[in-house]
Each structure stands twice: as structure tokens, then as C-alpha cells.
Amino acid sequence: MTSAAHWSPAEARQRIRKNEWLKPTSGVSNGFVQANLAVLPKELAFDFLLFCQRNPKPCPLIDVIEAGSSVPKLAAPEANIKTDIPKYRIYRHGKLVEETTDVVDIWDDNMVGFLIGCSFxxxxxxxxxxxxxxxxxxxxxxxxxxxxxxxxxxxxxxxxxxxxxxxxxxxxxxxxxxxxxxxxxxxxxxxxxxxxxxxxxxxxxxxxxxxxxxxxxxxxxxxxxxGVTPQAVAMEVKPEIMITHAPGHMFITDLKIEHFSTM
Amino acid sequence: MTSAAHWSPAEARQRIRKNEWLKPTSGVSNGFVQANLAVLPKELAFDFLLFCQRNPKPCPLIDVIEAGSSVPKLAAPEANIKTDIPKYRIYRHGKLVEETTDVVDIWDDNMVGFLIGCSFxxxxxxxxxxxxxxxxxxxxxxxxxxxxxxxxxxxxxxxxxxxxxxxxxxxxxxxxxxxxxxxxxxxxxxxxxxxxxxxxxxxxxxxxxxxxxxxxxxxxxxxxxxGVTPQAVAMEVKPEIMITHAPGHMFITDLKIEHFSTM
Known part of the structure; x- marks a missing residue:
């Protein structure tokens, strides 16, 4: 186990924000839930939220970042979703156009972000x-x-x-x-x-x-x-813009894994 | 146990539709999930869906009836939500204005219906x-x-x-x-x-x-x-129109209770 395994989620996100950690997040901040990201225009948000609600096994929602905000209030209230993932992918009309380490210049108030549980x-x-x-x-x-x-x-x-x-x-x-x-x-x-x-x-x-x-x-x-399911399904609709994490480069939440156990 | 306990959900809903059963549904169609109803204008639907998603314990969603439909496709694909509840309540701007046995004349294509699990x-x-x-x-x-x-x-x-x-x-x-x-x-x-x-x-x-x-x-x-929580919360917003079931007069779904067990 590397030292990254023992970083608190806040510490891990700070390193990611400063571009000091650009690698996949497997094994970082052990014991905390990591999440897939899918960002879609507001017009598609109700349908996508309903899709996740109807398909909870492939699309377990961890948090939804409402239009006008970039803070995952429930999953990590001190985080900023625009900077705290090591690598993002930008899709336009269903085509990958760019990989980037932040989405500060691309994100606008018309976007809704979905954090979806991952098998880690x-x-x-x-x-x-x-x-x-x-x-x-x-x-x-x-x-x-x-x-x-x-x-x-x-x-x-x-x-x-x-x-x-x-x-x-x-x-x-x-x-x-x-x-x-x-x-x-x-x-x-x-x-x-x-x-x-x-x-x-x-x-x-x-x-x-x-x-x-x-x-x-x-x-x-x-x-x-x-958790790849909702991204694959969203891509089929060829939204004007869609932002996701790059595979393996997850968002690290403040939520403990045991918190998600029903018994 | 009365004979109503042994009615299939389809049989129970047919009697309700014909106004042959106007009473509370406790004890009807044993073994099948019954649901609370909350119907809201489409403009409020994303926020309300997100509220339910964020508060799954008080607001366990069983099905969402999308705008333009009155069929709970997942919970009871043969049912009609406008007629299949024994007693409805109509609220305007947060005030109860009417109790009725169907909502055929009131429902329009701008409404989204939420079926929420009940403690039965x-x-x-x-x-x-x-x-x-x-x-x-x-x-x-x-x-x-x-x-x-x-x-x-x-x-x-x-x-x-x-x-x-x-x-x-x-x-x-x-x-x-x-x-x-x-x-x-x-x-x-x-x-x-x-x-x-x-x-x-x-x-x-x-x-x-x-x-x-x-x-x-x-x-x-x-x-x-x-399950009273989401209705109470929605009422606070005083929506132009809101339709609910009358207390105890639930929607009977085709879903077996054991289907909802995780283990």
C-alpha cells in the first residue's frame, strides 16, 4: 500500500487540483467512495436523473450537482468538481474532442453534474x-x-x-x-x-x-x-456537450464505504 | 382476511376504477406494494425527483410517470393513474380544494406523477x-x-x-x-x-x-x-396545482413486496 492510500480525501483532491497527481485514482484514499462523473446540459438533466433512478444497479447516484453550482454538497462539500479530477474528457455531439486536467473554462451555469458510484x-x-x-x-x-x-x-x-x-x-x-x-x-x-x-x-x-x-x-x-452504462447511454443521444472523467481517473468523495452498507 | 386481500392488483384496480371500492386500501391485494401519489407540474419535476433521490428513506420512489403519460409503466403497465386510486385530493397553491374519485378532467400533459413507497x-x-x-x-x-x-x-x-x-x-x-x-x-x-x-x-x-x-x-x-414527508415538503412550495391520493387510499401496484428485498 502506497502513501496515497492513506491520504485523506481532502488531501488527495488538493494534490489533484494542483496537478501533482495526474494518474488513475485506484488505491488512493482507501476506505472512501470514488465516483464516475457525467455532466450534461440542463435540458437533459430530468431524463438522465430519471434514467439513473430507474436503473439503480448500473447507475447508482452518489450526488447530483445542480445547475449553477460546482460543489458536490453531499459527497464532498469542500470540493470543486471543475478541478478535482485528475483527467477529464470533453465530448461534443458524442465525439471525444479533448482531454484536460480541469474544466474551469468549459463549465457553465447550464450544466448539471452527476456523480455515479464505481466498483472500486x-x-x-x-x-x-x-x-x-x-x-x-x-x-x-x-x-x-x-x-x-x-x-x-x-x-x-x-x-x-x-x-x-x-x-x-x-x-x-x-x-x-x-x-x-x-x-x-x-x-x-x-x-x-x-x-x-x-x-x-x-x-x-x-x-x-x-x-x-x-x-x-x-x-x-x-x-x-x-457504471460505464450511463455514460454509454448518454453518449448515444449525442448531447451538444458532455463532460466525463477519463477512465480510471475518478472523483474521490468524503463518504466512507461502510456508510453505504444497508446492514 | 377479507376477499379483497386475495384480489389480484388488476382486479382491485378495476373495482376502484368503476367506483365499486371507495375505501382505504389497507388489506387489499396482500403481498403487493402500495404507493403514495404526488403529481406536480413539469417545471418542478427535476427538483422533486432530486429531492426524492437525496432523501430515499422518507421518499422511496417506486415509479415516475413522465409528462404526457398516465401509465405507471414499471409499477403497473395496465393501469391508469387518473382513475385507479379510490380517492384523490386536489391542491391549488397549497390549499385543498377538492376530493374526487378520478382526475381525468384535471390531468394535463404538463404533469409528472410520482409513486412513492408506503409503510404498508x-x-x-x-x-x-x-x-x-x-x-x-x-x-x-x-x-x-x-x-x-x-x-x-x-x-x-x-x-x-x-x-x-x-x-x-x-x-x-x-x-x-x-x-x-x-x-x-x-x-x-x-x-x-x-x-x-x-x-x-x-x-x-x-x-x-x-x-x-x-x-x-x-x-x-x-x-x-x-412517505408523508415528500407531500408535506411539496406543499410548502405552494405549487399552482398538485394532486395526491387521499390518506390511506393508495395506488395498488403489480410489484410483489419480496421483489424489493435486497437479500
Missing amino acids: TFEEALIKNGIPIRHIEENCNVPMYKTNIPCVKAGVFEGPMVVSMRPMTEKDAIRAVQVTSRFPSVHGAPVHLGNPGTIGIKDINQPDFGDPVTIHDGEIPVFWAC | TFEEALIKNGIPIRHIEENCNVPMYKTNIPCVKAGVFEGPMVVSMRPMTEKDAIRAVQVTSRFPSVHGAPVHLGNPGTIGIKDINQPDFGDPVTIHDGEIPVFWAC
Whole structure:
């Protein structure tokens, strides 16, 4: 564990704000919830909020930054969403046009920001329960797949669910169901386990996003709804402007992971 | 148990639509989720949706009926929200102006309807666990109190949480925490137990809404966030028009209660 693991969220965000930390945030400020960012024009905000509300497993909302503000009041009241993420992506009409370390000049009062839970949160709970996480062992990104599971439509937003996959023994899979069920507001229980074909995945070794990982003999793939879903769905609408975090470069909140456990 | 307990939700709604059932819906279609209704003009919908999202314990959203529709697609795709509640209340600028058995003539395409979970749902789970519910035993309404617990503000909506109270033994209180924690999307775990003064309740025998109930020796009061909260908060804004169900006269959904359990 590096020293970054022990930084308070405020300390980590300050370093990020000063461009002293430009890397992915995995392993920074252990024990605190990290979040995906999606920023959309106000006209789309009701539909997108409703989409998240209707699809809580892939789109667990951590906070919503109302138009006219850049402060995530509930998740980190001292933070500034325009500067406190190591790397942002700017999309115009659904196309990536720029990567940048802040969005001070781009953000305007017509934008609404959505912070959406990320799987780092429940992975920490799995590790504490002695369940190994393959993509961490293999030092790569988690494999993610488009599925045939439709999200529930809301206004202009619709599309298939994206899932992340972690291979484990059947015994660990049962424990993983229990452990992650305690966190319904950060993806919750798996959406599927076993045969990838059942949810429309043709080749488990060819993920649509992220990297393939080794599945050992005696292991089954276990699938969780993935926070990439809402971004993928929003992109389909080709909004005039959309801002997101760059993959792996998350927003670090002041919220403790255990705070999100129901029991 | 009356025959109404065994009606399917579709059968119950059909009788309600034909004005054959004009009474409260407690005990109708056992095992299915019943919901509070709040209908607001579209201009207030984003703020109200965000208020519910930020305050999931008092405002557990079951479904949102988008502007231009009167069908709760997720909760009951065959239903019509304009006719399928036994008694509605119409408020103009925060004042009750009418009670009616349908809202066909009043509803327009500028309105968004919110279905919010009601405590009937978890009471059934408590009863199955052998925990007696005093206001059911005493055949009256559950006692409800305004507290000093602030809801999280969202746009124009803010105000204190309203709680419902059920007295029980300490042993039952522990079991009740476990049982209701399984249902985070319909009020979830209690927000308080024991001393009412801690949450700003001056006299437990004088509820702000509903009826007082007997608290026996050896029992403590246990408090849950109450679905009356969002209506009370919305009323404060004095919207041009607002439609709600009349107290106790709920919307019966097609959703099974067990569907809402996380484990």
C-alpha cells in the first residue's frame, strides 16, 4: 500500500487540483467512495436523473450537482468538481474532442453534474472478505461487456446494460452475493453468474471495454452492473456537450464505504 | 382476511376504477406494494425527483410517470393513474380544494406523477416475523410526527422529515431493524428508536398526523421515515396545482413486496 492510500480525501483532491497527481485514482484514499462523473446540459438533466433512478444497479447516484453550482454538497462539500479530477474528457455531439486536467473554462451555469458510484467501492469489501480480484492481481483494467439486458428507458435515454466481470470459485461467488448485497447503492448484488451466453456475451476473452483476465479451472465468471452504462447511454443521444472523467481517473468523495452498507 | 386481500392488483384496480371500492386500501391485494401519489407540474419535476433521490428513506420512489403519460409503466403497465386510486385530493397553491374519485378532467400533459413507497409494505414483513403492529391491533391510523431531522434540500424543496412510530419490545426492535433493513427501497431501517425528544418530538401521545396508540410497559417507540414527508415538503412550495391520493387510499401496484428485498 502506497502513501496515497492513506491520504485523506481532502488531501488527495488538493494534490489533484494542483496537478501533482495526474494518474488513475485506484488505491488512493482507501476506505472512501470514488465516483464516475457525467455532466450534461440542463435540458437533459430530468431524463438522465430519471434514467439513473430507474436503473439503480448500473447507475447508482452518489450526488447530483445542480445547475449553477460546482460543489458536490453531499459527497464532498469542500470540493470543486471543475478541478478535482485528475483527467477529464470533453465530448461534443458524442465525439471525444479533448482531454484536460480541469474544466474551469468549459463549465457553465447550464450544466448539471452527476456523480455515479464505481466498483472500486465494493471491490474493497470483497477483498476484506478474502475474495481475490483477478484484474487487480493481473494489474490491468476490469473486463467489461455489453449485454442483451435492456436498461429501463427514461425520456430520451435507453440502451443495453454494460457489466463488469470477476472470475472466482463457486464458494466465493456465494459469499460475493452476500457481501455486495449489503451495498445496494453502489451496484449491489451481481446481475448474473455462470454462462456468459445467457446475457448475450459471445466471447468472454474479448471484452468490449477494459482488458481480458485469466479464468482458472474451477472458477465461474460473476457479473455486476457497471457504471460505464450511463455514460454509454448518454453518449448515444449525442448531447451538444458532455463532460466525463477519463477512465480510471475518478472523483474521490468524503463518504466512507461502510456508510453505504444497508446492514 | 377479507376477499379483497386475495384480489389480484388488476382486479382491485378495476373495482376502484368503476367506483365499486371507495375505501382505504389497507388489506387489499396482500403481498403487493402500495404507493403514495404526488403529481406536480413539469417545471418542478427535476427538483422533486432530486429531492426524492437525496432523501430515499422518507421518499422511496417506486415509479415516475413522465409528462404526457398516465401509465405507471414499471409499477403497473395496465393501469391508469387518473382513475385507479379510490380517492384523490386536489391542491391549488397549497390549499385543498377538492376530493374526487378520478382526475381525468384535471390531468394535463404538463404533469409528472410520482409513486412513492408506503409503510404498508414493510408492515407485512414485520407481521410475518411475529412483530405485532399496534395501530393495526387498535384499528386506527399510524401515529406520525414532524421531527427536527432536516431532509437534504434539492432546488426549491426542503423541510423536516416526518416519521411514523410503532411501539414494540426491545427484542422485537432488534428484529425489526434486521427485517426492514432488507427493504432499503421502501423506507428501510428505522431512523430512530427510544427517546422521542432526541428527534424533536415533544409529546409521543400527540402525533402531528394520524392517531395516538398505546405504548405498553416494557415497550419502546421505534421510528421510520414516513412517505408523508415528500407531500408535506411539496406543499410548502405552494405549487399552482398538485394532486395526491387521499390518506390511506393508495395506488395498488403489480410489484410483489419480496421483489424489493435486497437479500
